[in-house]
Amino acid sequence: DGGITQSPKYLFRKEGQNVTLSCEQNLNHDAMYWYRQDPGQGLRLIYYSQIVNDFQKGDIAEGYSVSREKKESFPLTVTSAQKNPTAFYLCASNPPESGGQPQHFGDGTRLSIL
Amino acid sequence: GQNIDQPTEMTATEGAIVQINCTYQTSGFNGLFWYQQHAGEAPTFLSYNVLDGLEEKGRFSSFLSRSKGYSYLLLKELQMKDSASYLCAVRSYGGATNKLIFGTGTLLAVQP
Numbered sequence: 001d002g003g004i005t006q007s008p009k010y011l012f013r014k015e016g017q018n019v020t021l022s023c024e025q026n027l028n029h030d031a032m033y034w035y036r037q038d039p040g041q042g043l044r045l046i047y048y049s050q051i052v053n054d055f056q057k058g059d060i061a062e063g064y065s066v067s068r069e070k071k072e073s074f075p076l077t078v079t080s081a082q083k084n085p086t087a088f089y090l091c092a093s094n095p096p097e098s099g100g101q102p103q104h105f106g107d108g109t110r111l112s113i114l
Numbered sequence: 115g116q117n118i119d120q121p122t123e124m125t126a127t128e129g130a131i132v133q134i135n136c137t138y139q140t141s142g143f144n145g146l147f148w149y150q151q152h153a154g155e156a157p158t159f160l161s162y163n164v165l166d167g168l169e170e171k172g173r174f175s176s177f178l179s180r181s182k183g184y185s186y187l188l189l190k191e192l193q194m195k196d197s198a199s200y201l202c203a204v205r206s207y208g209g210a211t212n213k214l215i216f217g218t219g220t221l222l223a224v225q226p
Binding site: 002008034038041043044045048058088090102103104105106107108110 | 118122126147149154155156158159162198201203213215217218219221224
């Protein structure tokens with residue numbers, strides 16, 4: 001079955017440490033997204049990528065970085081510059097410009113500070 | 115600016131009907147989505163509206179009025195498993211990209 005796989009499910013970060021969240025999809029989707037969700041909040045866009053080797057900042061990109069070297073993969077690095085990283089991180093993808101096609105989500109990674 | 119408003123919480127009774135409203139102000143409107151999200155899980159797609167009117171899908175229906183910047187999600191014959199957060203999201207066309215802008219979600223509690 002096609003889908004989006006995020007790993008790990010839970011992640012702990014120490015002060016001053018960079019951590020990388022994995023997102024892999026086998027849906028052959030061009031567009032991929034990273035969102036952050038805080039308790040009782042909606043999803044806020046961190047970064048998105050429409051094609052390989054290209055990505056754009058979302059609304060809250062500071063303290064994060066991404067890469068898109070392969071169509072299937074869109075890893076997110078939470079850097080030490082992100083002072084409040086504790087949140088639920090969701091990766092999503094969708095086919096390009098395709099009307100009612102919704103974004104598909106991975107199961108998420110919950111990041112906490114040690 | 116871009117803004118999406120939903121009630122924060124709602125409570126309803128098992129077997130009843132509940133309507134969750136969503137109002138939005140965005141540039142370049144290109145469709146509205148409703149998602150269901152259970153605690154600690156990923157959102158799952160419920161419905162999509164791009165033209166005015168009602169879309170029905172089983173116990174769930176969604177309505178859109180583009181001129182009023184308004185949508186609602188209607189849940190009928192409520193079941194306990196419908197207790198979840200319901201997210202309204204607007205696709206905003208900007209240049210070559212279609213991004214989703216999410217509301218903060220409405221937490222629905224279904225009581226026996």
